[in-house]
Amino acid sequence: MRTRLDSIDAVVDAHLCTGCGACAYLRPDALAMKDIENVGVRPLPIVGITSGVAGDALAACPGRALEHDQAALEDAPFGGEWGPILALYECWATDPTVRHRGSSGGVATALSAHAVTSGAAVGALQVQARSDAPLLNETRLNRHYAQIVAAAGSRYSPASPCERLDLVEAAEGPCVVVGKPCDIAATRSAANRRPELAEKIGLTIGIFCAGTPSTAATADLVRDLGIDPADVERLDYRGEGWPGEFRLRTRSGETRSLSYAESWGSLTKRRQWRCMICPDHTGEFADLSVGDPWYRRTEGQDGRSLVVVRTERGRAALLAALADGAIAGYELSLDKLPASQPSLETTRGSLWGRLITLRLAGAGVPTYRRLPTFRLWRKLDVRQKLSSFAGTMRRIKVRGLRRPEFSREER
Numbered sequence: 404m405r406t407r408l409d410s411i412d413a414v415v416d417a418h419l420c421t422g423c424g425a426c427a428y429l430r431p432d433a434l435a436m437k438d439i440e441n442v443g444v445r446p447l448p449i450v451g452i453t454s455g456v457a458g459d460a461l462a463a464c465p466g467r468a469l470e471h472d473q474a475a476l477e478d479a480p481f482g483g484e485w486g487p488i489l490a491l492y493e494c495w496a497t498d499p500t501v502r503h504r505g506s507s508g509g510v511a512t513a514l515s516a517h518a519v520t521s522g523a524a525v526g527a528l529q530v531q532a533r534s535d536a537p538l539l540n541e542t543r544l545n546r547h548y549a550q551i552v553a554a555a556g557s558r559y560s561p562a563s564p565c566e567r568l569d570l571v572e573a574a575e576g577p578c579v580v581v582g583k584p585c586d587i588a589a590t591r592s593a594a595n596r597r598p599e600l601a602e603k604i605g606l607t608i609g610i611f612c613a614g615t616p617s618t619a620a621t622a623d624l625v626r627d628l629g630i631d632p633a634d635v636e637r638l639d640y641r642g643e644g645w646p647g648e649f650r651l652r653t654r655s656g657e658t659r660s661l662s663y664a665e666s667w668g669s670l671t672k673r674r675q676w677r678c679m680i681c682p683d684h685t686g687e688f689a690d691l692s693v694g695d696p697w698y699r700r701t702e703g704q705d706g707r708s709l710v711v712v713r714t715e716r717g718r719a720a721l722l723a724a725l726a727d728g729a730i731a732g733y734e735l736s737l738d739k740l741p742a743s744q745p746s747l748e749t750t751r752g753s754l755w756g757r758l759i760t761l762r763l764a765g766a767g768v769p770t771y772r773r774l775p776t777f778r779l780w781r782k783l784d785v786r787q788k789l790s791s792f793a794g795t796m797r798r799i800k801v802r803g804l805r806r807p808e809f810s811r812e813e814r
């Protein structure tokens with residue numbers, strides 16, 4: 404298999420596509436996103452079998468490469484291992500409905516809604532469940548409070564918000580873009596290449612992300628609960644308490660639920676490969692990024708969100724939302740970030756060994772610049788270091804990483 408990442412097809416074949424959809428936004432004449440049930444959402448050629456798309460679409464692809472600006476990482480705490488950080492907060496939405504519906508404290512939603520109701524933005528680009536097929540997702544530019552609130556909550560099935568950056572580009576004023584770390588990195592790269600888009604991006608909000616499981620992973624979980632996925636009318640992965648339960652309702656009104664730990668324990672095994680070699684699980688390219696404050700163990704209570712301020716634009720948006728009472732909260736010491744996501748340090752350290760193994764084995768390797776990993780690698784114990792090599796070798800074989808991710812016939 405070719406490992407030169409010289410086209411979008413090559414990135415997909417090398418199992419490195421994140422599914423963000425930026426390439427389809429930049430080349431809507433050539434590519435459209437499609438959910439491949441066992442894989443993820445992938446850009447497929449609109450006409451013919453091979454599109455060979457490169458240019459801006461490839462240059463903006465976060466699956467192929469991620470790079471911080473030198474200036475953004477200057478004086479970054481933790482040696483830049485958690486990206487640019489200006490401050491850390493713990494917050495929650497003051498609207499009890501938003502806080503209840505949100506995955507953590509409803510802060511991503513409350514910040515999006517506040518930007519719109521305060522006039523700072525005309526809409527928020529958000530992912531939400533498709534009303535006709537609730538295991539799948541769609542992206543909308545929501546312009547009203549009720550619409551923005553209806554999109555609260557994590558969707559663990561594949562989603563491609565960048566595919567609809569055209570809505571932001573065509574909007575009459577600045578917009579909020581909400582997405583996973585890869586979505587936000589892609590939004591920034593696309594904006595660097597499209598001034599028309601750049602001028603419409605008012606604020607980016609990244610949600611922390613450990614990786615996207617396939618649609619088939621969710622469908623199998625639904626079947627395990629004794630329900631045919633075709634009968635599902637509504638499906639929530641979290642929320643209604645923190646961290647909340649995986650819950651579904653069928654068209655005939657039957658309900659099922661599963662604890663967060665059990666559902667994520669099952670879904671996580673079927674994350675796409677690119678997520679397992681991702682250095683950015685905390686939205687390092689966003690203005691603000693939001694995750695779970697796992698440093699505290701108060702499950703079952705009203706949720707709270709950890710908020711990382713990464714840019715001055717993000718700080719201004721957060722302080723405005725606090726001042727206007729859309730969210731409440733307080734500043735935390737920075738050490739609460741690694742304390743909240745302890746496994747991410749190990750994951751990022753292991754990445755150093757994983758990437759070397761991929762390169763030596765001739766599998767596809769993304770390029771990461773100014774996303775340091777080596778110091779974290781050195782902190783790993785011998786067992787962890789060995790397992791980063793051996794585990795990757797095993798996955799190269801089991802996942803078939805030297806073969807295309809899926810066959811042409813499936814496309």
Ligand SMILES: Cc1cc2nc3c(=O)[nH]c(=O)nc-3n(C[C@H](O)[C@H](O)[C@H](O)COP(=O)(O)OP(=O)(O)OC[C@H]3O[C@@H](n4cnc5c(N)ncnc54)[C@H](O)[C@@H]3O)c2cc1C
Nearest residue numbers: 505506507508509510511512530556558611612613694695
């Ligand atoms: C696949 C996945 C993995 C995650 N892994 C972690 C993790 O390891 N650690 C952690 O702390 N948090 C993780 N989260 C994020 C976490 O679940 C919360 O979304 C985050 O803490 C924000 O909570 P909130 O209540 O402030 O957001 P909410 O107010 O609930 O708003 C969530 C926002 O995210 C958007 N959104 C939801 N799903 C997607 C998606 N798939 N793609 C793009 N946008 C989406 C919604 O449109 C909404 O605007 C993950 C989320 C996802 C989707």
